[in-house]
Amino acid sequence: MSSPTVGDHVVSRLGLWGARRFYGYPGDGIGGVVSAIGRAVEAGDAQFVQVRHEETAGFAATADVKYGGSPLGVAVVTSGPGAVHVLNGLYDAKLDHVPVVALVGQTASNALGTSYYQELDLVRLYSDVAGEFVFQVTRPDQVQHVVDRAARTALERRTVTAVVLPSDVQDADAVVEVPQGHGYTHTSAVPGSLPGSPRTEALAQAAEVLRSGRKVAILAGAGALGATAELTAVADRLGAGVAKALLGKAVLDDRLDWVTGAIGLLGTRPSYDLMRQCDVLLMVGTTMPYSEYYPAPGQARAVQIDVDGTRCGLRYPTEVNLVGDARETLAALLPLLEGADPDPSWREDIARWNHAWDAWGAERAQAEANPLNPELVVRGLSDRLADDHQVAVDCGTVTSWFARDLDLRPGMTASLSGTLLSMGGGLPYAIAAKQAHPDRPVLALLGDGAMQMNGLSELVTVAQRWRTWADPRFVVVVMNNRQLSFVAWEARAMQGEVPFDAAMDVPDVPYAGWAELLGLAGRRVEGPEGLDDVLTAAMSADRPFVLDAVVDPNVPMIPPHVSLDQVVSTAKATLRAGAQGDPAAREIVVEGVRETVGAAARAVRDRVRRSE
Template identity: 90%
Template structure:
């Protein structure tokens, strides 16, 4: 048997760190590592997922970790353009604090510095996205330490790291044992212990603050996932209401009376009211960035729990910061909350706000639209989700409908590009979710603009792989409105401009027809008639199913807090001759008009631009 190569050593060592799947695209710059992955696949020690574009490799490696498939994501790409293409997906991991290692091919060492084909200074290029650790290997003796350092740094600091591997080094014989002696260092592939519980004095201080609150609000984010039972017990002890950041949406059942759902620009009115009327705030695993959706400064006393102390106090002036694992910290905090005396009317108020919002949501979904109301589609999907569904979401207006209209339960998982907010991640996320858990159904919610970025090509990957899945259910819902509608609404509300058609219009593509050409299933639906039957067929299909839902671009995304500036800007855009103005008024912006009227009345009578 031939000696293991450096490529073999890289793959084996990452396996010791828990890396199960390698997402990537081959090229001569990374050929030695790809060949090694092939040998590992034959031995049953690894899995390689060939995607259609390196950007997908970055997104999918990120999503694999988010959906609980692997503790460490790995993207494998070639030198030059491959290393450039993958960057967007890696920035998604960096901004959402997901551990991912990028394996980057490079020009052979003898040609480095000669301006050779595809030679880029990758260490310099990756200095930001992999700033915690990026290293170019030039000798096989460096490999073991480089891989351990990359994996450990990515895992412990929940970030992106990168190892640059010149092509000739990849094929060299591996150095598996480092000699003893001065100048040689040794390394370990054993992860560190998990974060624990804050010191007792800090817990006591936090508990005293929380017990003093009468109207407690909790904001839970991705860091609270896995702590459902503990978060519920703490919320009950404090009589608190809970709002959720997008990446934490699955932590609590959206149907609970005291859970107000999503927060922020795409959130619910009850979440806005919860924050603006509370006297105490507990933040758990979140740094949701929209400051206007937190309590007003000085309104509430605040405690924050986060695994990373550098993120504490970042969004709101907290009095106590608890650095530790969310589940263990909440469990330690719970017995110290005995004796709390919340205002008994607080949860009753929250339930009343929720019921009113739900009724309004149903009215919005049933409002006339041309040809189909997007909220009606998403609410129909919500009613059909299985307890173990995995939901992947792209960025755009579809994110708003996901946030407001799709009820999740803690047995489900859901994710998206949360901080980078990159379009094009929906299908890569869905693919990674299915590779991570091939026995669970997947739903992908994607806008037509995003579908044309990465979705159409990655359907080829789906067609290539779906027969290997234990459960073939994989539904892609394309919200087809022939417009980049989120950007169009931003133009109206922020720039007071008529959307520029040449920039905003998206060509209508036969998405379902493309799926059928690939051997998948698909249907196009252009109105509410027959929608239920199509949704039933999609959810029960014996192969991946693409639903081309032709929806109305003029159904508005109404922020839970409509400012006077937004109202005036939207009005100005319509006065400038926005061709959608009549449709906006006719097809559902009764809600905008009502909100505008209330905002104007407040401004005229009080000088306040609203709550």
């Protein structure tokens, strides 16, 4: 039996840190590591998921952790162009605080510095995305320490690290035993203890602030995932309403009367009102960046819980910052909240707001559209989700429909590129969710722009792998509006410009037909007639299913709050665009302005009622 190589040692050592699933694409610059993964796969100790593009490897490694598949994501890419391609997916991990290690191939050591093929200064290139730890190995006896440092740093700092491996070093014999002596260091592959709860004094201070509130609002983000029971108990004790940042959508059941749903530009009116009327704010595992959707400064006393103290007080002036695990911290807080005296009408108000918003949502979904209303599609999917569904979402107008129209229940998971907001991540996320939990159904929501960016090629990965899944249910819904509609809306609303057709238009592609060519299932829907039957067939199909939903690009994304100034600005922009020849202007005036003015009227009416 031959001696283990450096590549073998890298793979086995990462396994000790819990990383046994590798996403990547082979190349000669990373060949030694890929061969080692192959040997580990044969031994049943690893899994390699070959994707169609290195960017997907970064997205999928990130999503694997987000969906609870692995504690540590790993992307494996070759030198030069492979190392460049993966960066976008790695930045997704960095910005969403997900632990990922990048194994990056490099030109052979003897050729470094000679302007050889595919030679890049990878340490310099990765110094931002993997700024906490990036190292280029030059000797086999460095590898054990470097892998441990990369894994430990990624996990402890919840960030991206990178190990750069010249091709000749990967194939060298591993050096595991390190001498005991001056100049040599030793290492451990044992993770640190999990974060606990804050000190008693800080908990008492936080409890005093929270008990003082009569109208408490909670904003929960991704850091609250896994703390559903504890968050519910604290919310009930305080009589609080809870809004959710986009990455925290799966924290609580969307159907609860006191849960107002998403917050921010794509959020709900009840979440906006919750923040505008609360007197105490508790933030749990979130740094949602849109400051205009928080209470006004000085309006509310505030407490923040986060595992990373550097993120506390970043978005709103807080009185107490609790650094610790959300679940343990909330559990420690709960007994200290005895004596809270919430206003009994607060949750009644929240329930009333929610019911009015839900009624308006149902009305929006049934509104006439040409040819199909996207909200009608998403609401139809919501009714058909299984209790253990995993949902992957891309970025664009589809994100708005997901945030507002898809109800998540306990047991479901959902994620997307939350802070980077990158298009092209939806299908890589869905693939990673399925690889992490092959016995659970998956729903992927994509716009047609995102489907053409990465989805069409990664559907080949789905076709390659689906027969290995215990549950074949994997539904890809493409919102086909033949336009980069989110960008087009931004052009109209923010610049008051006619969208530039050559830049905004997206070719109409037979997505369902492409799926069928790959041996998958698919249907195209061009109107509300028969939609229910197609949705039912898609969600129960015996193989992955692509639903090509031809939807109206001019269904407006109404902000959760609408002022009269915004109504005037929208009308001016629309009229100016119409005068400049925007072919969609008439439909936008008929549909968008009608809804915008209606929303403004409701806002004014509510304001008058509150003043009486």
